[in-house]
Amino acid sequence: MTDSVRRATETPDEPQPYAELGMKTDEYERVRTILGRRPTSSELAIYSVMWSEHCSYKSSKVHLRQFGSKAPESEALLVGMGENAGVVDIGDGWAATFKIESHNHPSYVEPHQGAATGVGGIVRDIMSMGARPVAVMDALRFGPLDAPDTRRVLPGVVEGVGSYGNCLGLPNIGGETSFDPCYIGNPLVNALCVGLLRKDQIKLATAPGPGNKVVLFGASTGPDGIGGASVLASATFEDESHAKRPAVQVGDPFMEKLLIECCLELFEADVVVGIQDLGAAGVSCATTELAAKGTGGMRVDLGLVPLRDPSLRPEEILMSESQERMMAVVTPEDIDAFMAICARWDVPATVIGEVTDTGRLVMTWKGEVIVDIPPGTAADDGPVYERPFHEPAGQAALNADDAGRLARPDDLRATLLTLLGSPNLASKEWVTSQYDRYVRGNTVLATPADAGVLRIGEVMPGAEETDRGIALATDGNGRYARLDPYAGAQLALAEAYRNVAVTGARPLAVTNCLNFGSPEDPEVMWQFAEAVRGLADACKTLGVPVTGGNVSFYNQTGSTPIHPTPVVGVLGVLDDVRKRVRHGFTAPELKVVLLGDTRAEFGGSEWAHVVHGHLGGLPPAVDLDAERALAAVLVEAAGRGLVEGSHDVSDGGLAIALTEACLARGVGATVHLPGDDAFVDLFSESTGRVLLAVRPESYDALADLCARREVPYYCIGATGGSALTVEGVLEVPVDELRAVHAGTIPAIFAS
Known part of the structure; x- marks a missing residue:
């Protein structure tokens, strides 16, 4: 032959x-x-x-x-980019390996198997580093909630993610599910897995x-x-x-x-x-x-x-x-x-x-x-292309169309309820209830907490001697990145970094899944180049290296690309998982403290999107030095036992953060606003802000810590009662908040 x-x-x-x-x-x-x-x-x-x-x-x-080239020095980094997944030292002889990847197009073609095999593939990446996979997360994006395309794709994707992870006995401890018209015909299905191994057995x-x-x-x-x-x-x-x-x-x-x-x-x-x-x-x-x-x-x-x-x-x-x-x-x-x-x-x-x-x-x-x-x-x-790129033709006009010109509502109570029931801010329990969050019994925090937290002491044989834990969060906002891809990538990192710190964990390392349109389109390539530059610069400032990830191009239907959507995952470590900070308002008679300052920032906000269908202006400004100082306060406060509950302030602003904190355990709160503009205080999406629930006897110590780190802090009220009350502005019973929050997605898919 x-x-x-x-x-x-x-x-x-x-x-x-x-x-x-x-x-x-x-x-x-x-x-x-x-x-x-x-x-x-x-x-x-x-x-x-x-x-x-x-x-x-x-x-x-x-x-x-x-x-x-811009990677910060990191004593924790054991394996970086170029392998199947990055590995970081988490102490006591243990290492964690984690990575996020996409399975976008297969999940559109066949939602269940596309999503399921996305989970299976990322789990094997973790296995190939010598680790036991211990948890998964998913970051999902679809077209409008009520669109026929979403009705077809979403149930199958959720079923695929849930069934594969559940059969493996891996808890799904967090992620995101969001909706935007740009994802019609091109959903994003990004799956993350984390594993544990002895650091000498990579x-x-x-x-x-x-x-x-x-x-x-x-x-x-x-x-x-x-x-x-x-x-x-x-x-x-x-x-x-x-x-x-x-x-x-x-x-x-x-x-x-x-x-x-x-x-x-x-x-x-x-x-x-x-x-x-x-x-x-x-x-x-x-x-x-x-x-x-x-x-x-x-x-x-x-x-x-x-x-x-x-x-x-x-x-x-x-x-x-x-x-x-x-x-x-x-x-x-x-x-x-x-x-x-x-x-x-x-x-x-x-x-x-x-x-x-x-x-x-x-x-x-x-x-x-x-x-x-x-x-x-x-x-x-293989071939290496330096694709031509340039700023999109309409970018300047888009940025000049400031959301500040939009008509503000007179009824802030009605505005809160409108946002609370909108698809992106409504409860995702219909989705996450299909995932087992607590299998194996090592989950400390999971959805709807800001980050998932696992104890490692009982996950691996021989690890019983440590109280160490790991925290993971993912974040991304396509609207922010459409307005400014450089800042949008940094905002995604900043929120995931903050969400990890909110639990009391020290952020260590980053993985990312970069979802964009066709690289053959110079305008898309500009978005990609700016997002990578922004993320690399931000990682250097925050001191968290990128350990690996995934690029997903050609996310578009015909000539219409999705919004640039960099999804960022951050892993952190808790020296003692028993000192993690729980999610939301945990009990009555606690002081409610707001860390960080609020400015009138509505570009790309949920308010502009939901109420006005508007996208324009600039996204919130990100202050990475302030984020780093805030994280240091949160980690030290958790370690000293100064905080009873926490929740970051992000999509939907302070109004949504207060609501979600109340809904965490059904504990109401009465607060006053720190500024002189109630609408700005409630619905601006300024970054670098966190809500804390603090025992009265711990407040002075927290205040001293914030002052030392130069982190602004405001005691704005106290927990208790059966309603969320913003003095002189609005009052809504917690039961009414829960009904509005819980009803949106089941109304579409429960049947």
């Missing part, structure tokens, strides 16, 4: 379907230059998925480098050691998801392209659960040299990346890959994104022990090749050589 590589050399002019696989002509010609011939069909499959936008970051690399995606065995283990390979995430996320999303879309991956959470426990035993037995999950680009990604980061070569018999469909061609095997699969590098002396552990967990495992030092990735199929490439050219040396 003539092998494919020889035939490719002998038939240089044979047409190949590179365009159908998403490759540009110049990219295809570059592959020919690298190989000195045309690629085989299997090689073309590898390069097409590995050089896709989703896998190669070819349009974003030049900007993402700022996360490294695993990396590398294939060192010629002669070491390459093992594929987990589920078998099928036709589902062929080119799925890598292709779906790398092209403009248009209605007429439905017929060309590959199948969405299909998840099996029960196999993934076995895979988790199997991997943990393999790690404990120390029989894994290197490991990589099979996500986007499947076998193509795992083999090229492992080989490129190891001793440079690998030989694989593709015919040994276990198949669910024996009719699959080699190209399809290489591009399949079937779920619940991992690839490991194992020494020959450990292979029997590795296989025995897999068998004990009923996880199929097959040796499909071995590591070499040839500098080549060679694959065979039925005795025929079908791939012979330098693996680094696929994994690391």
